[in-house]
Amino acid sequence: MRDIRISRVTAFLVVTVSAAGAFVVGACGSDGEKGETGAVGAPGPAGPVGSTGPIGLPGTPDGGTGALSSACTTPCHTFNGVVDQWRFSNHSHPQQNEIGGGACGNCHALDGIQQRRANVYNVPPDAGVAVGVPNGHISYRAANGATNEISYGGATTIGKIHCSTCHDFNTTNDPHVTGKYTAGSAPVRVPGGVNDTAIVEKSEASATQTTGQSVSYRRGNVCVFCHKSRKDVTFYVGASNTISNYRWGPHEGPVADVYSAKGGYHFAGQTYSSSAHVTDPRMADACVACHMRPVKANGDVPDHTMKPTVEFCRSCHTSYTGSDFDVQGGRTLVRKALTELQTLLDERGLLTRAEAAPYGALDPDAIGDGQFHLDKSRPGSGPGGANQVLDAATAGALYNYFIIARSKDLGVHNPTYTKQLLWDSIKQVSPGNANPTSLPGGRPQ
Ligand code: HEC
Ligand code: HEC
Ligand code: HEC
Ligand code: HEC
Ligand code: HEC
Numbered sequence: 515m516r517d518i519r520i521s522r523v524t525a526f527l528v529v530t531v532s533a534a535g536a537f538v539v540g541a542c543g544s545d546g547e548k549g550e551t552g553a554v555g556a557p558g559p560a561g562p563v564g565s566t567g568p569i570g571l572p573g574t575p576d577g578g579t580g581a582l583s584s585a586c587t588t589p590c591h592t593f594n595g596v597v598d599q600w601r602f603s604n605h606s607h608p609q610q611n612e613i614g615g616g617a618c619g620n621c622h623a624l625d626g627i628q629q630r631r632a633n634v635y636n637v638p639p640d641a642g643v644a645v646g647v648p649n650g651h652i653s654y655r656a657a658n659g660a661t662n663e664i665s666y667g668g669a670t671t672i673g674k675i676h677c678s679t680c681h682d683f684n685t686t687n688d689p690h691v692t693g694k695y696t697a698g699s700a701p702v703r704v705p706g707g708v709n710d711t712a713i714v715e716k717s718e719a720s721a722t723q724t725t726g727q728s729v730s731y732r733r734g735n736v737c738v739f740c741h742k743s744r745k746d747v748t749f750y751v752g753a754s755n756t757i758s759n760y761r762w763g764p765h766e767g768p769v770a771d772v773y774s775a776k777g778g779y780h781f782a783g784q785t786y787s788s789s790a791h792v793t794d795p796r797m798a799d800a801c802v803a804c805h806m807r808p809v810k811a812n813g814d815v816p817d818h819t820m821k822p823t824v825e826f827c828r829s830c831h832t833s834y835t836g837s838d839f840d841v842q843g844g845r846t847l848v849r850k851a852l853t854e855l856q857t858l859l860d861e862r863g864l865l866t867r868a869e870a871a872p873y874g875a876l877d878p879d880a881i882g883d884g885q886f887h888l889d890k891s892r893p894g895s896g897p898g899g900a901n902q903v904l905d906a907a908t909a910g911a912l913y914n915y916f917i918i919a920r921s922k923d924l925g926v927h928n929p930t931y932t933k934q935l936l937w938d939s940i941k942q943v944s945p946g947n948a949n950p951t952s953l954p955g956g957r958p959q
Pocket of ligand 3: 602603604605607609620621622626627675679680733734736737738739740741801802805806819820821
């Protein structure tokens with residue numbers, strides 16, 4: 515057992531939002547005074563035979579309240595603590611380019627959620643009225659009937675999914691201010707109670723207004739604010755659809771649309787259902803149940819790497835012995851089906867890898883190559899180079915391809931719904947509306 519000296523107080527970037535919504539970024543503080551020798555930490559648990567146990571928690575410079583040391587270390591600034599976990603996730607990527615002037619900051623800006631929760635946003639001058647913004651809704655109907663997106667209402671130019679993006683840290687609970695952390699003192703900005711809801715963009719088929727649809731994912735509600743398609747398919751896919759832009763379709767990461775079984779294009783006469791991954795009570799926290807497992811070594815604080823664990827899968831898939839997520843070969847199957855759909859869409863000239871005209875002939879190597887994340891909608895491939903005009907069901911098949919491809923889970927999120935969408939979409943675009951060859955045994959139930 516060793517004494518640990520707290521030799522410096524780490525300085526942090528303190529970010530506060532002024533009344534006007536502008537960001538004031540404080541300068542980094544200088545190193546603090548050298549603290550006094552801490553008390554001896556509590557002994558660690560016995561190590562394996564022959565070796566010493568882990569080093570105990572550091573002592574405190576203030577004579578034993580435990581306040582300062584636990585504020586700095588557990589659960590945040592330890593090796594592999596919450597801060598390291600977050601750094602390891604893509605949430606820590608800088609996203610300056612993604613803020614722009616329009617809707618982008620709602621999800622890419624440091625304070626995007628804070629602004630939306632406070633019902634602060636802009637609508638372009640098209641006389642639209644937005645509803646449900648504090649529940650994550652971003653679509654609204656403009657006076658001319660078009661479905662638009664609210665613009666980001668904040669002023670920050672820093673694009674980053676940081677602690678304060680999701681958590682309401684303020685002067686009363688910020689450990690950098692209070693000098694302490696107590697479990698439960700890091701409230702999430704989006705309410706996660708049993709009756710709290712978040713909104714996915716697609717409205718009910720019968721809707722005449724852009725209302726979206728509510729989901730109730732408890733601690734997962736916050737994820738729905740950002741990880742969705744940004745498209746209200748009920749209004750987005752019409753009787754005739756002109757693909758005039760390679761960006762046609764859902765945005766990156768439309769996970770909530772697939773997980774909820776509400777956000778795909780639903781073919782006439784078909785019904786859609788969800789897997790146990792949605793309906794089982796153990797999944798009540800939805801995204802958080804799989805992506806933020808409690809970390810034993812860190813006081814059971816949820817894992818901020820956002821990486822799912824196979825151990826959790828095994829809690830239900832008890833006989834699964836693999837080390838990846840291809841449980842029951844489910845991902846292999848979905849990869850096959852998605853490749854079949856990709857091939858069919860390629861052959862109909864509906865996909866491209868280019869982001870500017872001329873789109874030219876399709877690269878034969880790209881046909882059905884399984885590089886789903888590279889695909890975009892292909893404008894200008896109709897007769898005489900004109901933009902293709904697609905009927906609702908064909909546009910729907912293309913749309914469904916993108917929500918599954920861009921969720922990057924290969925069918926884990928909602929296996930049943932994913933396979934139903936794939937079945938219907940493949941049938942729609944295959945010659946003679948043939949059944950998929952990749953999905954044996956009929957339409958998945
Ligand atoms: C509803 C929330 C939301 C809005 C609004 C939004 N995005 Fe995103 N965006 C996301 C999410 C979530 C991801 C990450 C998806 C993933 O990686 O699975 C993403 C990813 C991206 C990526 C890819 C980043 C990468 O590293 O691969 C780009 C580029 C991007 N967005 C640009 C934009 C632009 C430009 C706008 C505005 C026109 C915008 N986004 C609006 C949520 C949003
Ligand atoms: C993408 C959203 C998101 C980001 C970014 C994020 N967290 Fe969390 N955090 C959550 C969610 C969701 C929970 C689970 C909430 C619960 O258990 O009540 C959580 C839980 C916690 C907890 C335990 C719950 C509590 O109240 O004590 C702590 C501590 C915490 N986060 C700290 C941080 C820190 C520090 C950062 C930045 C390094 C951070 N989080 C970044 C979403 C986020
Ligand atoms: C404020 C918007 C926002 C919220 C809230 C949010 N995310 Fe993200 N998330 C993003 C963006 C943007 C990216 C892509 C970052 C990049 O690649 O540059 C991303 C990336 C991811 C990734 C990609 C893989 C990785 O290694 O990071 C996962 C998984 C993820 N988020 C899960 C979650 C979960 C689970 C929640 C809820 C607890 C959540 N996110 C909440 C915006 C958000
Ligand atoms: C709460 C229990 C539970 C957990 C946890 C769980 N699953 Fe499942 N999963 C099921 C059940 C039940 C089914 C089959 C019926 C269904 O899909 O509704 C299933 C089906 C699947 C399928 C489809 C298999 C096929 O035959 O096509 C895949 C893939 C899958 N799970 C992967 C995972 C992965 C990966 C994880 C962990 C990240 C996981 N599951 C966690 C209960 C669970
Ligand atoms: C059944 C467990 C489970 C649930 C519930 C779940 N996910 Fe996932 N998710 C996974 C698995 C497994 C992967 C694939 C991870 C991999 O390939 O490493 C994944 C992949 C992702 C990715 C892409 C990560 C990457 O590599 O870029 C994002 C983003 C994501 N999930 C977000 C979410 C969001 C948001 C929700 C809630 C709406 C959610 N997930 C619900 C298990 C789950």
